[in-house]
Amino acid sequence: MARIKTEKNISRKDVIVTKAAILFREKGFKAASMRDLAEAVGVEAASLYNHIKSKTELLHELCFSVANRFLHKIDEVEAEPITAIEKVEKLLRFHINEMVNHYEEVYVSDREWKHLSDPYLSNFQNQRRIYRKRFAAIIENGIRHNEIKKIDAPTAVLIMLHAISGIESWHRSTQKISAEELEENMITILVGGLVNR
Template identity: 40%
Template sequence: MSKTNTKKTKKQIILEESATLFREKGYSATTMRDIAAKVGVEAASLYNHIKGKEQILSKICFSLADTYTSKMEVILNSKDSAIEKIKELLLLHVEINAMSSPLASVMNDEWRHLTEPERGEFLSKRRDYENHFLAIIEEGISDGTVIVSDSKVALYTMLSSIRWLQHWYHSNKDMDVEAVKETIIGLLMKGIEKK
């Protein structure tokens, strides 16, 4: 496999550095001056790349929401069993929360600062995603491969169990992400899968 060019654009750097600041200080306490200092540019030159702090937040939230949505579409259209679909979605959550931890933290914790219409659009995407995930769990309950009595409790327990990675993994990056995935998925799947 050939390596692709991984040089980041200035906009990507701004988004990533902003996400780190939003996670450390919170969205409200972070200023455009803070972001400029972190990126290493004058505050005025940030506006050549981005309109303002709220646009940064919106781009972070929607880039990850779109990743989840596009993966969900692929999984929904696959011929995999419900239990395999659940496993694939959990792997997606582990990867995003471990490998994109500042971005994931911002999407999970700072989305409340979005204003309309972005806030409504973001919540709609999240609701749709969760409803599709619930439908997959319910399909597994119906076919007898998933052994939980409440699909919502199962969904939110699994998602909450993975969210801690966004805070923990960035300071434990020496751990092998594949081993982390295997452990977490093994634990979660044992809790729901009929043997």
């Protein structure tokens, strides 16, 4: 009867949540079964329920832990006395790093939140909407100060956030450039565009 191995400060629940992120990313939330997860953890499916309440709880945990990190970051960035472009760049770099270093979690939170159920679902959607509005507000500020082109701010936000989710492809690719190169390339393109002038 082999127990789930834990290290210091890592609960068995944390182990399960982490493995769940990997599995949900790989197969999708619906397609990943609790029996799959149990196998990944090295235990029988029923045993998981000594540590978690339900499959959906795993999704809650993942989605909200990611969402909270982004909300804290935008709090921080908004308060800094820097230009709008610098704020945008800081947020982008944060997004890129989160996507590079916490790939599974961020990816799952991004693509599988639809399977949350109320009240978590509407809660999550709200947080997401608010985050985007605050991001757009920064861009609108930049437009007002002539730092940023006269564009539709919500559209800009949408482009930025989705472009970053493309790091998924980078992660999966075999011959990948370094994370640093990736970051610099993304910032160059998103902030400065393709055209050479």
